[in-house]
Amino acid sequence: MFAPVAECHPVTIKQGLLVGKIVLITGASSGIGAAAARVFAAEGASLVLAARREERLADLASELRGKGAQVVYTKMDVALPDDVARAVDLAVETFGRLDSAFNNAGIGGDQNAMHLMDDSVYDSIMDTNVRGVWNCLRHEIRVMLNNPDGGSIVNNSSVGGLQSIPAAAPYVASKHAVAGLTKAAAAEYARHGIRVNSVAPGTTRSENINDWFERNPELEAQLHAATPQGRTARAEEIAEAAAWLCSDRASFVTGVVVPVDGGFTTV
Template sequence: MKLSGKTAIVTGAGSGMGRAIAKLFAEEGARVVAFDLNEDAVQAGVDEIKAAGGEVLGIAGNVTNQTDIDNLVDAAKDTFGSVDILVNNAGIMDNFLTVGEVTDELWDKVLGVNLTGPMKLSRAAIQVMEKQDRGGVIINNASVGGLFGTRGGAAYVASKHALIGLTKNIAATYGTLGKIRANAIAPGGVNTNIGSTITAPSELGMRAIQGAGEAPMGEPEQIANVALFLASDDSSFVNGDVLKADGGWTAR
């Protein structure tokens, strides 16, 4: 098993990629702390992991709330004794709204969940990882929207570009100490529940993404395998990188 004895925090663990990552990490021997806004969803994920014999703690909370973040990191440390892996996976979309269309409220919400939350959680986790002899690993689930101008609206694309910037900054600073690695995943289209949040897409935003051609669709488990590689010692010399997993969508 690739993650034996490691404690892994996974946000957005109630659905989609986060749920698949939590499940796979538990199968690989990690003690998983599954965190999600949706209490029922996180409990369903916890039940699934426990039924398979995994070790898991489920916590409901919001990645934008500092108290919830502190409670999450404290619970991981107090229950399992360490924080070895943090997967900042929770994220939301923005109906592909362009700059001319986005409201201040939506902008702040998307940046809050997709960027500021991961920064605050990374900060709290790093303060623990720094003190551990074996350091730690941070994985940020970005998007191909973090590398290209379409694949989301203005807020989503800006948040994911910034999340990749944050990843590189953590890698460049803490990575040089040889203790903490940070990498990002840039998935393309993946079959999850996030599509159901696209309720009133922008016409202009949709035209832009259609110009990028039809996306091959992946499954959450395919992204979980990428996360496992980045979490495990198999990637011990990979730091500050962005691993695209998009079935070749952006290769065209």
């Protein structure tokens, strides 16, 4: 004989992950950054969008404001410390503080053998992917130290920061460095209430990736075959993981690099 079914109570719907949060997103004009702007806004965040392509930022900001989000934007190159400082200060001037940041800006480059790469390729990748994260961390932490509740920072790394990718040495080196900066900052500022984590996306749909696949159609099939889920990620899937790490629901998570790769790094 079955026991009587307990009385059901309605489930309380949680509010958005980022309601009340002030968030800076770099590299916000396209790809994962633009997807993050839409996801974070939908989760209730007020946003500072930053990237090098100002016209695209203006269009995205207008779109999000039309949906009720509070958004400002600024043209910024993460490799330039003064640009980063200006973006961080814009958050404080506009909203009173900075709670979270998604340091997404980065570049890749075509694959090529190391001995065939020009020094300028290495310099360009390291300036954006490593110095850019360094600049962002320093200025974001500078203002978050004034927050009673600290803050949360998410750096965008790559599966290339967890294992080797053939013929992409500068990119792999840069993303390993991002993981190192993430762990170092997390350890240094944990007692100040500032959490620092990283997402490591697998191959993700973007303008650059679509163009790369069009020029190298065999690579798309190879990557899908090497990924247990058998597909390429949508930019929104990376943004959702970053939103959770930025939120208070990840309050005891710091210093980690989270693969968002369809199982690629498990193989």
